[in-house]
Amino acid sequence: MTVFILVAGAFTGPYVWRDTAARLAAEGAEVHTVALTGLGEGPADPGAAVDLETHVADVLAVIDSVDVGRGRDIVLVGHDYGVHPALGAADRRARSVARIVHLDSGMPQDGVPALAAVPDQRLREELSGGGRRQTGALPPPARDGWPRWGSTAGLSEAALDGLTALAAPQPLGTLLQPLRLTGAGAAIPVTGVLCTGNGPGIEMVQLRVDVGDQAFQALADPRVTFFELPTGHWPMLSCPVELAEVLIDAAAGRGHRLTPADGAHPPAHLRPFLLDVPERPRERTGNTDLYLPEGPGPHPAVVFVHGGPVPAGTRPTPRDWPALRGYAGHVAGHGAVGVTLDHRLHAVTDYERAAEDVAAAVARVRADPRVDADRIALWFFSGGGPLTADWLAAPPAWLRCLAVNYPILAPLPNWGVVGGRFHPVRAVAHAGELPIVLVRAGREMAEIAATVEEFLTEAARRGAAVEVVDVPEGRHGFETHDSTDEARAAVRRAVGAVLAHLRA
Known part of the structure; x- marks a missing residue:
C-alpha cells in the first residue's frame, strides 16, 4: 500500500486536498494531509513565532505516525511552499520516505529561504529588507490577488471563492528562515509535476539541461521523473482526479525522464x-x-x-x-x-x-x-x-x-x-x-x-x-x-x- 502525505502551499491547508485525497483513497491508498501550524490551525501559544522549522516538525509528526512496515511506501507530496517543509522532513527521515513529489514547486536548496521561490519579485524585495523580524504574518491574497502567487487557470469561480474564503495568513518566519538540508535525503527518488498553465513544461526543462544549466543537471538523474498537467498552479482544485492519477503513477516510478547533457549526443x-x-x-x-x-x-x-x-x-x-x-x-x-x-x-x-x-x-x-x-x-x-x-x-x-x-x-x-x-x-x-x-x-x-x-x-x-x-x-x-x-x-x-x- 502507498501512503501519501500531502503538504499544502502558502496560505492554504488540508482542505485543498479534499477531492484529490478522496480519489487516492478510492484507489486503495492511505492518505494524510498535514495541518501546518499557523495556517488556519493556530499555534498552541498565540504569541509563539512560527517558522520553517515549525512546519518541518509538523510534517515529521505525520511521518512518524505512519507505520511504514509491511511494504508500505511513503510518498511525500509538497505543493508550492509546502515542498520546503516536506524536503526538510525527508532529509531527517530519509529511510522512511520512498519518493518526494514536487507539485508545481521549485527546487529548494540548503541555506535558501522559501522567499526565493515567491514569484512576485516586488514582494520578494519588500520582504527581504535587511533586519526584518521573522514574526508576524503575510495577509492572504484578495480574490483578485491570487495570480501574483501562481496562475489561476482552470479554477472555477466557486473554487476561487473557496480558496479566498479559507485562506489563512502565512507566518513570515516560514518564508524567511533558510531551509537546512544535510544531504541525507539526496538519494530519495523524486517526481516533478509541472503545471503548464503556470510555467514551463518538460520540454523547457530539457532545454535548460541541454544548455548546461548546473541547477538543472541533477534533474536528468534516472531517479527523477516528470509529469505535466495542462492547468494552473492549484491542480488539486482545478483537476483533482487527474492529479490523483498522476500521483499514483509517480508512486509507481512512472513518468518522463530527461536526457542528460553527457556529450554522447549533441543537444x-x-x-x-x-x-x-x-x-x-x-x-x-x-x-x-x-x-x-x-x-x-x-x-x-x-x-x-x-x-x-x-x-x-x-x-x-x-x-x-x-x-x-x-x-x-x-x-x-x-x-x-x-x-x-x-x-x-x-x-x-x-x-x-x-x-x-x-x-x-x-x-x-x-x-x-x-x-x-x-x-x-x-x-x-x-x-x-x-x-x-x-x-x-x-x-x-x-x-x-x-x-x-x-x-x-x-x-x-x-x-x-x-x-x-x-x-x-x-x-x-x-x-x-x-x-x-x-x-x-x-x-x-x-x-x-x-x-x-x-x-x-x-x-x-x-x-x-x-x-x-x-x-x-x-x-x-x-x-x-x-x-x-x-x-x-x-x-x-x-x-x-x-x-x-x-x-x-
Whole structure:
C-alpha cells in the first residue's frame, strides 16, 4: 500500500486536498494531509513565532505516525511552499520516505529561504529588507490577488471563492528562515509535476539541461521523473482526479525522464543548421560577430538576437550556436550583413541588462561604414522575445523589419513581476507600420504558444503589420530539431520576407 502525505502551499491547508485525497483513497491508498501550524490551525501559544522549522516538525509528526512496515511506501507530496517543509522532513527521515513529489514547486536548496521561490519579485524585495523580524504574518491574497502567487487557470469561480474564503495568513518566519538540508535525503527518488498553465513544461526543462544549466543537471538523474498537467498552479482544485492519477503513477516510478547533457549526443541547440550554408569569414568585436557579404557596401544588416535565459557559463556561447551562425551566413550570402551577438540574459530578472547589450550592439553595427545604417532588421528568438518590446513601443525610422521565431511574447505566469517594459503584447499597440515577421511553430510548448496567440490577437486589434510564417510540424527551435522540407521552406520564406523589407 502507498501512503501519501500531502503538504499544502502558502496560505492554504488540508482542505485543498479534499477531492484529490478522496480519489487516492478510492484507489486503495492511505492518505494524510498535514495541518501546518499557523495556517488556519493556530499555534498552541498565540504569541509563539512560527517558522520553517515549525512546519518541518509538523510534517515529521505525520511521518512518524505512519507505520511504514509491511511494504508500505511513503510518498511525500509538497505543493508550492509546502515542498520546503516536506524536503526538510525527508532529509531527517530519509529511510522512511520512498519518493518526494514536487507539485508545481521549485527546487529548494540548503541555506535558501522559501522567499526565493515567491514569484512576485516586488514582494520578494519588500520582504527581504535587511533586519526584518521573522514574526508576524503575510495577509492572504484578495480574490483578485491570487495570480501574483501562481496562475489561476482552470479554477472555477466557486473554487476561487473557496480558496479566498479559507485562506489563512502565512507566518513570515516560514518564508524567511533558510531551509537546512544535510544531504541525507539526496538519494530519495523524486517526481516533478509541472503545471503548464503556470510555467514551463518538460520540454523547457530539457532545454535548460541541454544548455548546461548546473541547477538543472541533477534533474536528468534516472531517479527523477516528470509529469505535466495542462492547468494552473492549484491542480488539486482545478483537476483533482487527474492529479490523483498522476500521483499514483509517480508512486509507481512512472513518468518522463530527461536526457542528460553527457556529450554522447549533441543537444538540440548544437545540432547542424537545417540549410546547407557555406562557411563565411566573420569579424568578432566584443560581444558581436559580423558575417559580411561580397562587395564594398554599404549593405543592409540583420541582427540576430538569441533567446534564453542562458546560464552564464554556457559554452559555446549563443553566437557560436549552429542555428544563429547559419542564419547569419545565409543572409550574408543574399547581400546583407549577418550579425550575431551574446547578451546577458542569464535569468528572467536580466532583461534590462540584456536590452542594454542588444542596443549597444545595434549601435555598433550601425556605425560600421560597411553597413547601411538606415536599413536594419532585428530578429529575435525564443526567450529573447520580451526584448522586442522596446523596439515595438518606439520603432526608429532605420528599423525596417522586426522578426521573431517561436517567441515568448508576454511574461510567463511563474516569472513574477518583470516590469511592464518587457511585454510585447502591450507594446505592439505602438508598432505602427513596422513590418513584423512571426515564425510560429505548430508543435510549440503550450505556455509559449499562448503568448503568441495573445500577441497576434492584440496586433490584429491594433492594425499591426504582421506576417505569420507557419511551421505546422515544427517544434521550439525547429531549425535544429526538425530538418524537414517544411521547416527549410519556412526558413527561406522568413528570410526572404525580412530581406524584402530591407530592400524596399
